[in-house]
Amino acid sequence: MNIKKHWVDYIHSLQDNICAALEAEDGKATFVEDLWVRPEGGGGKTRVIANGNVFEKGGVNTSAVEGVVTDAMRNQLKLPTQYIDKELSWFACGLSLVLHPINPFVPTVHCNYRMFELYDSSSKEGGQEGLIDRWFGGGTDLTPYYLFDDDAIHFHGTYKNVCDQFDASFYPTFKKQCDDYFVNYHRNNERRGIGGIFYDYQRPSSTKDVDFWMNFGQGCGNAFTDAYLPIVSKRKNFSYTAEQKHWQEIRRGRYTEFNLVHDRGTLFGLRTNGRIESILMSLPPTVRFEYNYQPVAGSEEDKLLQACLNPLNWI
Amino acid sequence: MNIKKHWVDYIHSLQDNICAALEAEDGKATFVEDLWVRPEGGGGKTRVIANGNVFEKGGVNTSAVEGVVTDAMRNQLKLPTQYIDKELSWFACGLSLVLHPINPFVPTVHCNYRMFELYDSSSKEGGQEGLIDRWFGGGTDLTPYYLFDDDAIHFHGTYKNVCDQFDASFYPTFKKQCDDYFVNYHRNNERRGIGGIFYDYQRPSSTKDVDFWMNFGQGCGNAFTDAYLPIVSKRKNFSYTAEQKHWQEIRRGRYTEFNLVHDRGTLFGLRTNGRIESILMSLPPTVRFEYNYQPVAGSEEDKLLQACLNPLNWI
Numbered sequence: 001m002n003i004k005k006h007w008v009d010y011i012h013s014l015q016d017n018i019c020a021a022l023e024a025e026d027g028k029a030t031f032v033e034d035l036w037v038r039p040e041g042g043g044g045k046t047r048v049i050a051n052g053n054v055f056e057k058g059g060v061n062t063s064a065v066e067g068v069v070t071d072a073m074r075n076q077l078k079l080p081t082q083y084i085d086k087e088l089s090w091f092a093c094g095l096s097l098v099l100h101p102i103n104p105f106v107p108t109v110h111c112n113y114r115m116f117e118l119y120d121s122s123s124k125e126g127g128q129e130g131l132i133d134r135w136f137g138g139g140t141d142l143t144p145y146y147l148f149d150d151d152a153i154h155f156h157g158t159y160k161n162v163c164d165q166f167d168a169s170f171y172p173t174f175k176k177q178c179d180d181y182f183v184n185y186h187r188n189n190e191r192r193g194i195g196g197i198f199y200d201y202q203r204p205s206s207t208k209d210v211d212f213w214m215n216f217g218q219g220c221g222n223a224f225t226d227a228y229l230p231i232v233s234k235r236k237n238f239s240y241t242a243e244q245k246h247w248q249e250i251r252r253g254r255y256t257e258f259n260l261v262h263d264r265g266t267l268f269g270l271r272t273n274g275r276i277e278s279i280l281m282s283l284p285p286t287v288r289f290e291y292n293y294q295p296v297a298g299s300e301e302d303k304l305l306q307a308c309l310n311p312l313n314w315i
Numbered sequence: 316m317n318i319k320k321h322w323v324d325y326i327h328s329l330q331d332n333i334c335a336a337l338e339a340e341d342g343k344a345t346f347v348e349d350l351w352v353r354p355e356g357g358g359g360k361t362r363v364i365a366n367g368n369v370f371e372k373g374g375v376n377t378s379a380v381e382g383v384v385t386d387a388m389r390n391q392l393k394l395p396t397q398y399i400d401k402e403l404s405w406f407a408c409g410l411s412l413v414l415h416p417i418n419p420f421v422p423t424v425h426c427n428y429r430m431f432e433l434y435d436s437s438s439k440e441g442g443q444e445g446l447i448d449r450w451f452g453g454g455t456d457l458t459p460y461y462l463f464d465d466d467a468i469h470f471h472g473t474y475k476n477v478c479d480q481f482d483a484s485f486y487p488t489f490k491k492q493c494d495d496y497f498v499n500y501h502r503n504n505e506r507r508g509i510g511g512i513f514y515d516y517q518r519p520s521s522t523k524d525v526d527f528w529m530n531f532g533q534g535c536g537n538a539f540t541d542a543y544l545p546i547v548s549k550r551k552n553f554s555y556t557a558e559q560k561h562w563q564e565i566r567r568g569r570y571t572e573f574n575l576v577h578d579r580g581t582l583f584g585l586r587t588n589g590r591i592e593s594i595l596m597s598l599p600p601t602v603r604f605e606y607n608y609q610p611v612a613g614s615e616e617d618k619l620l621q622a623c624l625n626p627l628n629w630i
Contacts, residue, residue, distance in 0.1 A: 034607070048606045059606065186585040253598070260575035261585060270501040270576060283568070283604035290600065291363045291374065292349070292592045 003134075003210055004091065007115045008064050010214075011095045012045070014113075014221045015062045018097065019047055021225045022060070025232055026052035031060065036275050041066040042091075046278040049099075050285070054106065054236050058099035059281035066091040068121070072272075077118070083132060087121040094138070095221065096265075098282040099228075104145040104248035105238040107193070108255065109228050110282070112265070113138035113221045115214075136213040137200035138220055140227065141178055143193030143255060145248040147304045149314075151231045152194050156314040158227035159197045162219045166212070171315070174199045179311040184258050191308040192258045196227075247301050250293050252284035259283060318449075318525055319406065322430045323379050325529075326410050327360075329428075329536045330377045333412065334362055336540045337375070340547055341367040346375065351590050356381040357406075361593040364414075365600070369421065369551050373414035374596035381406040383436070387587075392433070398447060402436040409453075410536065411580075413597040414543075419460040419563035420550040422508070423570065424543050425597070427580070428453035428532045451528040452515035453535055455542065456493055458508030458570060460563040462619045464629075466546045467509050471629040473542035474512045477534045481527070486630070489514045494626040499573050506623040507573045511542075562616050565608050567599035574598060 019031045029052030037043040044063030049055050069077065069088035079088075094114025101108065116135050123130030142155050156175065163170035178198035184190045197220070204210040259266050259282050269279040295301035334346045344367030352358040359378030364370050384392070384403035394403075409429025416423065431450050438445030457470050471490070478485035493513035499505045512535070519525040574581050574597050584594040610616035 050606065057604075057606070186591055249601075256571065256602075256604075257575060257595075260572060261582075267576075276501055277607045280572075280604065281606050285604060286564075287571075287602040287604070288600060289372075289571075289595065289598035289602070291365065291372070291596050 003214070004093075004115075004117065007214060007217075008093050010218055010221070011062050011064070011093055011113070014095055014218075014224075015045065015047065015060055017222075018095075018224060019060050021229060022049065022055065022058070022099070025229055025236075026054045028053040029055060034277075036278065038063075038065050038067075038275070040068075040273075044275065044278060046275070046281065048281055052102075054101055054103070054232060056100050056102040057281075057285035058097070059278070060095070060097040061278050061281065062093075062095045063275075063278070064091075064093040069118070083120065088132070089119045089121050091117040091119070096282075097224075100252070100284045101232070101236070103236055103238060104240050104244045105148075105235040106232050107142045107144035107151065108252075108284070109140065109142055111138070111140035111221075111224055113217045115217070134204065134210065135200075136202045136217050138217055139174065139178055139181075139196060139198030140220065140224060141182055141193055141196035141198065142228075142231075143251070144304060145251050146244075146300055147194070147307050148235075151234070152312075152314045154230060155194075155196060155227050158223050159220065160315050162216075162223045163197065165219065166216050167208075170199075170216075171197065175313075182258060183262070184254055185262065187254065187257070188309065190254065190305070191311060192255055194307055194314075195311060246288065247295070249284075249286055249288040250290065251304075252287045253289045255284055256287050318529070319408075319430075319432065322529060322532075323408050325533055325536070326377050326379070326408055326428070329410055329533075329539075330360065330362065330375055332537075333410075333539060334375050336544060337364065337370065337373070337414070340544055340551075341369045343368040344370060349592075351593065353378075353380050353382075353590070355383075355588075359590065359593060361590070361596065363596055367417075369416055369418070369547060371415050371417040372596075372600035373412070374593070375410070375412040376593050376596065377408075377410045378593070379406075379408040384433070398435065403447070404434045404436050406432045406434070411597075412539075415567070415599045416547070416551070418551055418553060419555050419559045420463075420553040421547050422457045422459035422466065423567075423599070424455065424457055426453070426455035426536075426539055428536045430529075430532070449519065449525065450515075451517045451532050453532055454489065454493055454496075454511060454513030455535065455539060456497055456508055456511040456513065457543075457546075458566070459619060460566050461559075461615055462509070462622050463550075466549070467627075467629045469545060470509075470511060470542050473538050474535065475630050477531075477538045478512065480534065481531050482523075485514075485531075486512065490628075497573060498577070499569055500577065502569065502572070503624065505569065505620070506626060507570055509622055509629075510626055561603065562610070564599075564601055564603040565605060566619075567602045568604045571598055571602050 023030050029049045031047040031049050034046040042065035046061045048059045050057050096112040098110045114137050118133040120130040120132050160171040174197035178195040181198050182192040338345050344364045346362040346364050349361040357380035361376045363374045365372050411427040413425045433448040435445040435447050475486040489512035493510040496513050497507040
């Protein structure tokens, strides 16, 4: 089996399936596709949706990109000594999505599933023949504006079910990694939302081989629509006030702060000549920044804020 | 003369004068003051204005802060070898303002003037007695949403006049440094606005002593109201459309990107336990991020964008 082809095909089929399900849920807007080519190698399919019945802005993007390992990457990759002086090349393929609904009772969601490969360019034929490293990463996290325990339990429960089919330690570990990653450190460690799962640098081993990690990524990817769309269906027709929309836009400010100040993927993309519009599609459509905004203690807004300051165990 | 006291007094009087002039120009909103204390030493006066006739959001902040030189600062300061193993302390005092007007024909403006001192803590009494380094920095830059040549010429001309009273090389040098600083590198080197002046690490010398740099900072600080308010007066009653407001909010997105991704002062503050609300008062009140937004070629919006991509010489 050609692992690379298998993963790329999966990512593209996942993109198709998710986009179709989201369009059906929205009932009005459709995705517009921009194909792009990376001068250094590879490219992507950016699919964006805007001004729908449900989704104010969103993107479901895939990319399959490759290149030579630059000095800047070499430091970041922390290569084993035997590869320090070798010419290396890399390949990465993944799907990344962010959806910003109009209705403040429908949560924003983000997910990303990816595979990374590293090759010794001097080996016969390079590419797959010279593979020296491979890892998987991904995750899905939810950013509600109002906290419904049912929704949080359903979302976390869906990913726990997937995780438990692979390893009972995964959900607690990856749930904590998610809580520890989407953090606005400059805001008293306030989380972006109520989390989900997050894993990275998962290398195939004798007990968990490449098929295992590929199947796990696919299991998580396939669970996205089950985890998210029932929440959308349930909340999308709730009526809301201008004050509730205002609160959503304040929270979107925190989302913007996290993505521009802390998110490793965003900053890596901005510093390495990534396709800017595909990277920054994650930013919310309308955002408010107000000086020292504080929700009323004990309000529904405060309840959400407290769950972001002190992550809860939903299962 | 106690230089430190002289500078601190100046910064506070500048804050008072600018706030009074802005309130008079606004005619409705007044500044609200938050005094804060920094646990590690010193504090500040944050003054914010919101929902005025003219100003949708803004702040005119001062701070006078001090502390011991930490290892992280030591690396950044690039200390001369004789100080590498000594216990050092520092002091910084400055004013920082950002104003976001409601009307898209009134430009956003930012300015900052500051002095930094470094002391050998082991010398007699520490503090002023042990002064080993001192530098001045500052600047003022304009971020219009629509380009009026008259306004740009007036703004740049005001600072050129101040600069020319001190050194004929200052305006061209500091104008270029400003164009080179407020850059969204991830946006094809698009500037945040049409610039102004920017200078940093100016150390007193035998030909330009501490009085010279203090007077220069004061000259620039005092010129703020002359540089900015005539533009506000001229444009604040222009009528505008929803489309023009929309464009302002798109450009405010670029302002947000610069401040959160690139601005050294903002990032330093976020990483060093600065007072978050005072630092992030610079962010615009309402912001839009749209996928791949492009103004119509040849439109007034495009004219502004082109001036940000290719800085012009206004004098």
